[in-house]
Amino acid sequence: MEHKYVMVGGLAFSENSDMKKLENYASKGWILQDIVGGFFYKLKKDKPQSIIYSLDYQNNADEEYFSIFKEAGWNLVVSGGGMYIFSAPAGTKPIYSNSKSEIDKYVRAKNSSKKGVIFSLAMCLPILAFIFLSAIYIKFLFPVSIILLMIDVVVFVFSFMPYLSYKSRIKNCGEKYELTSNKIQAIVFGLIGIAFLIQAIKLLLQKRYLSIVYIILGLVEFSVSVSCYKNYKKQC
Incomplete structure (x- = not known):
């Protein structure tokens, strides 16, 4: 197939x-x-x-x-x-035919994203403590601690951005909001991608294998940014 x-x-x-x-x-x-x-x-x-x-x-x-x-x-x-x-x-009655039912839908989505935000914030302090300890006492685990931090950052970004989106949709559902949010999302993910790639370049100059992780994260962020920008241009 x-x-x-x-x-x-x-x-x-x-x-x-x-x-x-x-x-x-x-x-x-x-x-x-x-x-x-x-x-x-x-x-x-x-x-x-x-x-x-x-x-x-x-x-x-x-x-x-x-x-x-x-x-x-x-x-x-x-x-x-x-x-x-x-x-x-085509022609079937929409699942949500009124504003109240649509708002309920986004409230459920917002609450789900909120759990991811809380989890990533809760994990941040232990990971930072691990980075501090590994940098001083167990240096061979330092790269592992950085990878964990990067994963936590990704979880936070991919939870917090949707949380803000759903929160705004509850107040203002419609095409105008989606157009603006696509533009904002393209900018935010693009900046995050640039930050990852800058860090990757620094690590490459130091000949550290950890640079590969940052390159992958940077490319993922850029791909999402490009996709959002394409959606934005289609709606203009």
């Missing part, structure tokens, strides 16, 4: 444009099958279909939850981490 991989635009910031992108692919015969690594949509080749997609957040999904969607004509396609993407034939 033929497959194609398309980068996720950042569902917290470009939900509408991502769903529209998937719908366009479906019309060309590329149907959403899965999300790989949190960064790529996995599409399978099929006959062209006129379908629509919708995203929902639910931490405690049960049989009743799924039966409600199924009765309304929506079928589950992808799920993971309290996030669910449903599909339905």
